[in-house]
Amino acid sequence: MKAQLRITEFFERYGLVALLVAVIVFFSVNSATPQFDTVANLRNILTDQSILGILAIATVIPLVAGQIDLSVGPNAGLTSVLCAGLMSKSGWPLFPAILAAIVVGLVIGTINAILVASVGINSIIATLGMSSVIGAAVLAYSGGVSITTGVSPGLLRLGPGKWLSVPTLFYFLLGIALVAWYLLEKTPTGKNLYAIGSNPRAALLVGIGVSRQTFGSLVLAGGIAGGAGVLLVAAVGAGSPQLGSNYTLPAIAAAFLGATSIQPGRYNVWGTITAVFFLAISVNGLTLWGAAPWVSELFDGAALIVGVGLGVYAGALRRRRPGRRGTASPDEMAAAATTAPHDAPPVLDAPPVLDAPPVLDAPPVLDGADDTDGSDRRPTNVTQDAGANRAGP
Structure with a gap:
């Protein structure tokens, strides 16, 4: 039974990796795709998917905090055109143009962060609207x-x-994957982001600055997308206004599909990179085999649906098997509590409410009492006196 459980857990964690290896082997030995395992083809795959992989990592960071950034692709498109344009039209040197492009990416991320974390707009709506603005x-x-x-x-x-x-x-x-992995898995910031993505209310109650951490994740995503835009110029040799938006769906699909691998149920860097190359190599092999051009969009859409569906299924399994790691484990919540900056004060238990003293019955009014001074001889309302003198909790 234990051996069967270990095998099941192995395939949960590394099933996508096994599929990637199987796809590579299949197209390498397939006589219908002799160009697949050539050095030139493999280099093209690595070059083309490096940009997508970077944008997928930019997508993962806000997803860990429970937000989604639909503007990373358009962001990269704008910064690629800007970087090339500053050198071509304005005569800027290389490094100032690169710096300006990354700063613009950070500005876009900051605007997204203000809309989502400060104003409170849903991240899908905010970043979708920003994508249209960037396109314009x-x-x-x-x-x-x-x-x-x-x-x-x-x-x-x-x-x-x-x-x-x-x-x-x-x-x-x-390099970017290693830095992002270390940030998310080995630092208090990463633990805080996972805790926020798991349960933002609980994260707030243990003292995590939910708004500030969410703000930072969106700004960082914008900066990474800006850097990807610079590399996009290097990859295609030009600043193309049509390329950026084409990366949005593949990046999101890879992020969701990657959450089913390496660390199932968690958005994670290495699972995302695995998903990027699984999708790319599958599409590349099918294209060399003579598949229609629309197979790429089919794979991206199917990967998004499968990734979300498997995430829901894995969540149901974890609820039936206590102790499995979800988006944030109890240990991560505890670690986040000990490392949080404690922006919010601790919530104290309310003091117990004391029982009210008993209300005494009023003494009877004597018949025929002589009211010699004309004043009202009715007894004092003891209930009012008790209420006035009662000590608060």
């Missing part, structure tokens, strides 16, 4: 035309560059 800004700045000239050669060399035969952009993905 991209068209206004670029005129709907890709910026292909005047881009720094140093940035253009980064895209096709390799180190140890591995594309340079893949190392950026690994």
